[in-house]
Amino acid sequence: MTIKIFNNFAITSLLVIGLLVHPLYLCKAGNTNSEQVETQLDGREVKFDYENYPKEREIAYEYYKQNYKFDAFHPLDKSNIGIDLQDIDNDGKKEIITYLQNDGYCGSSGCKFHILKQNDNVDSTSNVKYNSIAQGQIYPSIKILETKTSGYNDLLIEDKRGIYIWSCSGAIYKVSKAIKESDWGKGCIDDAFGVKREVLPSLWYMQRGVEIANKYGFVGLYKMDRNALKSTFYIDKTTNKWTGKYGINTQDNFLNNKVVQEVAVREYHKIIWEQYLQDYHQYDSLQVGDIVLSQSGMISAAHLVGYLELKSFVDNKGVVDIQNGNLINSTEYLKRFGGYEVNYGIDDLVQKLKGFKLEYDYDERNYEIEREIAYQAETEYGVDDMQPLKKDEIGIFLYDIDNDGEKEILAYYSSRAYCGSLGCPFSIIKPIKHKTEGKKYKKILELVGINDVWILKSSSFGYSDLLFEGNSGDRIWRFTGAKYDLYK
Numbered sequence: 001m002t003i004k005i006f007n008n009f010a011i012t013s014l015l016v017i018g019l020l021v022h023p024l025y026l027c028k029a030g031n032t033n034s035e036q037v038e039t040q041l042d043g044r045e046v047k048f049d050y051e052n053y054p055k056e057r058e059i060a061y062e063y064y065k066q067n068y069k070f071d072a073f074h075p076l077d078k079s080n081i082g083i084d085l086q087d088i089d090n091d092g093k094k095e096i097i098t099y100l101q102n103d104g105y106c107g108s109s110g111c112k113f114h115i116l117k118q119n120d121n122v123d124s125t126s127n128v129k130y131n132s133i134a135q136g137q138i139y140p141s142i143k144i145l146e147t148k149t150s151g152y153n154d155l156l157i158e159d160k161r162g163i164y165i166w167s168c169s170g171a172i173y174k175v176s177k178a179i180k181e182s183d184w185g186k187g188c189i190d191d192a193f194g195v196k197r198e199v200l201p202s203l204w205y206m207q208r209g210v211e212i213a214n215k216y217g218f219v220g221l222y223k224m225d226r227n228a229l230k231s232t233f234y235i236d237k238t239t240n241k242w243t244g245k246y247g248i249n250t251q252d253n254f255l256n257n258k259v260v261q262e263v264a265v266r267e268y269h270k271i272i273w274e275q276y277l278q279d280y281h282q283y284d285s286l287q288v289g290d291i292v293l294s295q296s297g298m299i300s301a302a303h304l305v306g307y308l309e310l311k312s313f314v315d316n317k318g319v320v321d322i323q324n325g326n327l328i329n330s331t332e333y334l335k336r337f338g339g340y341e342v343n344y345g346i347d348d349l350v351q352k353l354k355g356f357k358l359e360y361d362y363d364e365r366n367y368e369i370e371r372e373i374a375y376q377a378e379t380e381y382g383v384d385d386m387q388p389l390k391k392d393e394i395g396i397f398l399y400d401i402d403n404d405g406e407k408e409i410l411a412y413y414s415s416r417a418y419c420g421s422l423g424c425p426f427s428i429i430k431p432i433k434h435k436t437e438g439k440k441y442k443k444i445l446e447l448v449g450i451n452d453v454w455i456l457k458s459s460s461f462g463y464s465d466l467l468f469e470g471n472s473g474d475r476i477w478r479f480t481g482a483k484y485d486l487y488k
Contacts, residue, residue, distance in 0.1 A: 041143070041145050041146075041147075041156055042145065042146045043143040043144050043145040043146055043153075043156060044086070044143065044144050045142070045143050045144075046084045046086065046097050046140075046142035046143070046144065047084055048082025048083065048084055048097075048098075048099045048140055049082060049083050049084060050079060050080075050081070050082050050083075050101075051079075052083070053083040053085065056083050056085060056096045057078055057081055057083055058078075059096060059116065059129070059130060060081050060083060060096055060098040060114075060116060061076065061078050061081060063098075063114070063116055063130060063132070064076055064081070064100060068105065068308065068312065069308060069311065069312065069315070070102070070104060070308065071104065071276075071308070073103075073104070073275065073276055074102050074103045074104040074227075074308070076102065077102070080100060080101045080102045081098055081099070081100055081101075082098065082099035082100075082101065082140065083096060083097070083098055084097045084098075085097070086144055088115070088144060088152055088153045088155075089117070089151055089152045089153075089168075090148075090151060090152075090153075093118060095115050095116060095117045095118075095133070096115070096116040096117075096130070097113070097114075097115050097116075097142065098113060098114050098115075098116060099111060099112075099113045099140050100112045100113070100114075101227075102227075102306075102308075103225075103227035103228065103231065103306065104276075104306050104307055104308030104309070105305075105306040105308050105309050106225060106227060106306050107137070107225075107302070107303055107304040107305045107306045107309070108160075108218055108222060108223030108224070108225070108303060108304055109137050109159065109160040109223075109304045109305055110137050110138045110139045110140075110159055110160060110216070110218075111137070111138070111140070111306075112135070112136070112137060112306075112309070113134075113135065113136060113138055113140075113142070114132045114134065114135045115132065115133050115134040115135070115173070116130040116131070116132055116133075117130060117131055117132075117133045118130055119131050131171075132172075133168065133171065133172050133173060134155070134166065134168070134172065134173035136157070136159065137159065137160075137305055137309075138157055138158065138159040139158045139159060139160075139214070139216045139218075140216055141157065141158035141163075141216070142155055142156070142157050143155065143156040143157075145165070149167035149168055149169055149176070150167075150168055150169055150170065152167070152168035152173075154166065154167050154176070155167075155173060156179070160182070161181060161182055162178060162179070162180045162181035162182045163178075163179040163180040164176075164177065164178050164179060165177040165178075165179060219251060219254065219255060220254060220255060220261040220264070220265075221258065221261050221262075221265075222261065222264075222265040222303070224261075224264060224265065224268065226240070228264075228268050229254075229264070231268060231271055232264050232267045232268050232271065233245055234248055234254065234264060242254075246260050246263065246353055247353075248260055259349055259352045259353055260353065262346075262349050263346045263349045263350065263353070266343070266344035266345065266346050266349070267344070267346065268303070269299050269303065269342070269344045270344040272299050272302045272303065272307055273295065273298075273299055273342075273344075276302065276307040277298060277299075277302065277307055277310070277311075280298065280310075280311060280314060281295075283298070283314055284298070288313070288314055288317055288318040289317060289318020289331075290318065291318060291331065291334050291335055291338070292338060292339075293314070293334065293338075294334075294337075294338045294339050294340075295342050296337050296338065296339060296340035296341070296342045297333065297334040297335070297336075297337045297338040297339070297340075298310055298334070299337075299342060300333050300334075300336070300337035300340075301313070301330045301333040301334050301337070304333050305330055305333065309330055310330050310334075312330075313330035313331065313334070318331070348467065348474050348476060348488075349474075351454075351456050351458065351465070351467055351476065352454050352456075352467060354456060354457040354458070355454045355455050355456035355457050355467065356454065356455060357452050357453070357454050358397045358399075358410060358412070358452070358453045358454070358455065359397070360395025360396060360397050360412050361395065361396050361397065362392050362393070362394070362395050362396075362414075363392070364391050364392050366396070367396045367398065370396055370398065370409045371391050371394055371396055372391075373409060373429060373441055374394050374396060374409055374411035374413075374427065374429060375389065375391055375394060377411070377427060377429055377441070377443060378394075378411075378413055378418075378425070378427070386417075387415065387416055387417035388417070389413065389415045389417065389418065390415065393413065393414050393415040394411055394412070394413055394414075395411065395412035395413075395414060396409065396410070396411060397410040397411075397412075398410070399455060399464075401428065401430075401455070401463055401464045402430070402462050402463045402464075402479075403459075403462055404462075406431055408428055408429060408430050408431070408444075409427075409428070409429040409430075409431075409441075410426070410427075410428055410429075410453070411426070411427045411428075411429065412424060412425075412426050412450070412453070413425040413426070413427075418448075420449070422448070422449035422470060423448070423449040423450045423451045423470050424448070424449075424450060424451075425446070425447065425448045425450070426445075426446070426447050426448075426450040426453060426468070427443050427445065427446045427447075428443065428444050428445040428446075428484070429441050429442070429443055429444075430442055430443075430444045444483060444484060445466075445477070445483070445484040447468065449470050450468050450469070450470055451468075451469040451470055452468075452469040453466065453467070453468055453469070454466065454467040454468075454469075456476075459479075460478040460479045460480070461479045461480070461481050462479070463478075463479030463484070465477070465478050465479075465487070466478075466484070475487075475488070476488055
């Protein structure tokens, strides 16, 4: 069979698709098993109650009201305060263990908790009726152990970094021993070849040691909690049910659709910056304490510890007051993600939701004629004798891309001789009817450095628009009337 190929588009993709390797792919992957460790430590579980204990709830409410700032987006609500009562210093009086599920002070690293102990050493005129003897940004997982330090029961607490024993050696509880540490935060820390790091891939990689959905309600690649999903209207604020946005009706739908997760986190970051932090834009590029604030750092800190926690850090001029919140987390994230690129545009991702990803057939017994055409089309440029192209290395997908009633050959060449760190070659081969020579074929698009290919529902000049994924990002190509060309 004679194949006529017009190769006006050869080689061009090296210049427009995937010239840079994202630093994410240069890092070693970590352990992704973050199931809670089953320890043999005896103790009793703290169980937070959000309905009962009205007296203690009022005490906790007043404590948060006096020590933290809230706003109209997420006001302090008593129903957000979990309460458990436990005598942890064995004096016959129960302490108030409280967990605040307010989105302003919650992030993918958990929510704020305190243990409030009655202050018996003040006179009746004092406003300080309770002191906080333990606090942090944790998951709602606390076990009161039978072992004691200085008369206080030790605590087994899970947070973003793992499971730890907390001991009270004086006036306040502190971490005393690691039981199980996770890979949280052990992601990429350096730029690669001068490539500017981006917030979202780095946030994802930082959290890679945490399962896709944990039992504490933090879900997806970016550990969005229900409050974040309500802010972005994936969950209804009143009914607490999934809204069906982008076809997402259940948590499993959300977890199984990575594109929707990417859209959701960008929507959330835009809300954080343009709504929750709108009155803090003035601090971008200014120094607070020993940190130069940036848009990327502030968004990341707000995502991880809550935007009100971030505001507390700024309002305190970078001074970490251990008696007034777990501000040290803000310090860590502001430094780690300072000066990154911020991109919460979703147009390209929404296009993906309106199309489908190609699934190739590599079985040599299928599409024999089309596979031979794709093989000849590629080997006309030469064959590597050391690693010759094999037909079972050519993925074939047939699709009528121009709606003329005849399917084009979409070929993906997965040979090691053709692929590199940027991806592999991809071609679209179109059948052409010739008056005297019968059917011929020509390439109407040829690119290299490609990973996945999406056919979108939108079209240009009758040809389907295409979205290409590469290690340097996504690109949309459209037909211009004579050929496919890069759109954006």
